[in-house]
Amino acid sequence: MSGAGPRENVFPTRMNLTTTKTRLKGAQTGHSLLKKKSDALNKRFRTILGKIDEAKRKMGRVMQLAAFSLAEVTYATGDISYQIQESITEATFRVQTKQENVSGVILPTFEPLMSKAEGGNGGFGLTGLGRGGQQITKCRETFAKAVETLVELASLQTAFVILDEVIKMTNRRVNALEHVVIPRLENTISYINSELDEMDREEFFRLKKVQSKKKRDTAVRDAEAKEKRDAAEAAGIEEEEEHEEQEQGENLLAEKDEDVIF
Amino acid sequence: MASHSVYKDRSFIATIGDEDTITGLLLAGTGHIDGRGKKNFLVVDSKTAVSTIESAFAEFTERQDIAIVLINQHVADQIRPLVDKYEQAFPALLEIPSKDHPYDPSKDSVLKRVKKLFGE
Numbered sequence: 071m072s073g074a075g076p077r078e079n080v081f082p083t084r085m086n087l088t089t090t091k092t093r094l095k096g097a098q099t100g101h102s103l104l105k106k107k108s109d110a111l112n113k114r115f116r117t118i119l120g121k122i123d124e125a126k127r128k129m130g131r132v133m134q135l136a137a138f139s140l141a142e143v144t145y146a147t148g149d150i151s152y153q154i155q156e157s158i159t160e161a162t163f164r165v166q167t168k169q170e171n172v173s174g175v176i177l178p179t180f181e182p183l184m185s186k187a188e189g190g191n192g193g194f195g196l197t198g199l200g201r202g203g204q205q206i207t208k209c210r211e212t213f214a215k216a217v218e219t220l221v222e223l224a225s226l227q228t229a230f231v232i233l234d235e236v237i238k239m240t241n242r243r244v245n246a247l248e249h250v251v252i253p254r255l256e257n258t259i260s261y262i263n264s265e266l267d268e269m270d271r272e273e274f275f276r277l278k279k280v281q282s283k284k285k286r287d288t289a290v291r292d293a294e295a296k297e298k299r300d301a302a303e304a305a306g307i308e309e310e311e312e313h314e315e316q317e318q319g320e321n322l323l324a325e326k327d328e329d330v331i332f
Numbered sequence: 333m334a335s336h337s338v339y340k341d342r343s344f345i346a347t348i349g350d351e352d353t354i355t356g357l358l359l360a361g362t363g364h365i366d367g368r369g370k371k372n373f374l375v376v377d378s379k380t381a382v383s384t385i386e387s388a389f390a391e392f393t394e395r396q397d398i399a400i401v402l403i404n405q406h407v408a409d410q411i412r413p414l415v416d417k418y419e420q421a422f423p424a425l426l427e428i429p430s431k432d433h434p435y436d437p438s439k440d441s442v443l444k445r446v447k448k449l450f451g452e
């Protein structure tokens with residue numbers, strides 16, 4: 071708390087001190103809240119990372135299985151790829167998105183959504199009509215399962231990307247508060263405090279100075295008064311005599327005046 | 333932050349891959365051709381030009397109705413710079429193994445990021 075370093079550009083007044091203190095308190099509360107949020111997100115993030123790793127491995131296995139069952143189909147019916155590509159019209163396997171809330175962050179999750187197509191064979195009713203229909207059905211099921219795994223993986227991955235972004239943002243905020251905003255407010259507070267102290271000292275010194283000047287002035291005045299009194303006492307006897315003479319004169323004058331008027 | 337309206341309309345799974353992968357996924361019912369004859373899949377063989385893959389990739393990642401883009405890993409390798417640069421949350425990009433090319437986790441763009449975060 072040296073007061074050096076960057077600080078807010080404010081006047082060092084008591085009001086600004088109070089405002090800055092409130093702001094510092096706010097910043098500290100925000101910092102601790104964001105830190106908690108970051109921790110919660112990080113925890114979630116770790117779980118997702120673990121799950122992604124597992125799901126990727128599972129995907130490898132599932133896709134291998136699916137490829138094998140497709141090979142079985144090809145063996146049984148011959149090449150059906152062209153036929154299938156031509157008979158595509160509308161997706162029967164779709165995904166729907168739902169959202170999940172992790173400490174204020176909305177994470178979308180995909181869910182597989184299968185609509186039953188007419189014909190019972192996913193729209194490929196006539197494929198493999200001659201032979202290999204059973205293999206095709208089996209293959210379709212295997213691939214549907216594989217796609218389900220893929221969808222699951224995709225939602226994990228989306229959560230991963232979004233969480234990654236949010237965690238970075240939160241950490242930036244936490245660091246900005248911790249290393250920029252809070253020190254600056256603390257500097258401002260100590261600056262205002264030191265300025266106020268300085269002003270207090272100045273004021274105290276001024277009062278002292280005033281007091282001492284007043285004391286000096288009173289002393290001078292007292293001395294003068296005393297001198298006057300002394301001088302007066304010294305001249306006291308002569309004055310009394312003069313006084314009597316004056317009184318007589320005055321009385322004369324007063325009588326004269328009355329005569330003039332009436 | 334992605335708002336709700338950004339992803340609620342996304343429902344299709346687009347695929348870029350070799351013939352077998354596409355066939356399998358179409359069999360599962362992911363294929364879709366819209367009114368204007370636009371497919372949501374691209375069959376890549378040895379004769380397919382890289383530019384075709386690139387434009388399909390760009391189209392699938394820009395379309396508003398696609399939730400997931402699946403791409404065979406060996407196809408992704410051909411347009412690796414594009415795939416590595418792709419960081420959007422929607423649509424989710426997923427590298428999948430193909431019949432002839434076993435899955436290599438070290439090449440996956442997401443797993444690479446995972447590894448990087450763990451500092452390995």
